[in-house]
Amino acid sequence: MPKFTTIARRSRVLAKPNKVSLACVAGLGAASVGLTLIPGGGQASADAAPNMAPVAYSEQQIKDVKAGVTDQLAGATVKADAAVAKKKAADEAAKKADEAAKKKAAAEAAKKAAAKPAPKTYPNNLDGWIRESLDVMKKHGIPGSYDGIKRNILRESSGNPKAINNWDINAINGIPSKGLLQVIPPTFKAYHVPGTSWDIYNPVANITAACNYAADRYGSMDNVNSAY
Structure with missing residues (x-):
């Protein structure tokens, strides 16, 4: 009986390590089975992964994100405002340049107008008519003098621009002599000078055409001393 008691104790003493060994073996076996079930030699696919819990962001992280977005929006606004300001400045510069050009053109036109002599005026009388006719004749190279023109006017019409001869041969032929x-x-009509009126009774037109005719036929009105 004592012998059996000793054996029993030894058996109970050895039982704890055996239990630990069996537990380890069981665990390793389970792990081995688990690894065998994972495709690709132990790499689990994303689909096989369990659902992940939502990531929790701290309040400071959220504030940082908001601040970053706000800074980006502010930067974009600044760039847009700068572009608008640049365009406005360019438009204003172009407007000022255009106004300056217009002012310069107006000043130059005024300067030219001031430099240009005013049109010459003549009194509306025999003296004025002769002097204006002489200026027109000079432009067209028609000879004649003040005295020669006045002398013939006084003989032909006494200075009446509406004078008409209704009794000589020209009148008989239906083409009476007219004017100064x-x-x-x-x-x-044949000796009318450009720039003068086509009215035969117009004093300047009448004198200038008559002097043009006299220059063609007699060399100058100064050479005419009678009916011509």
């Missing part, structure tokens, strides 16, 4: 220097219509 008693010019018949065909002669007035």
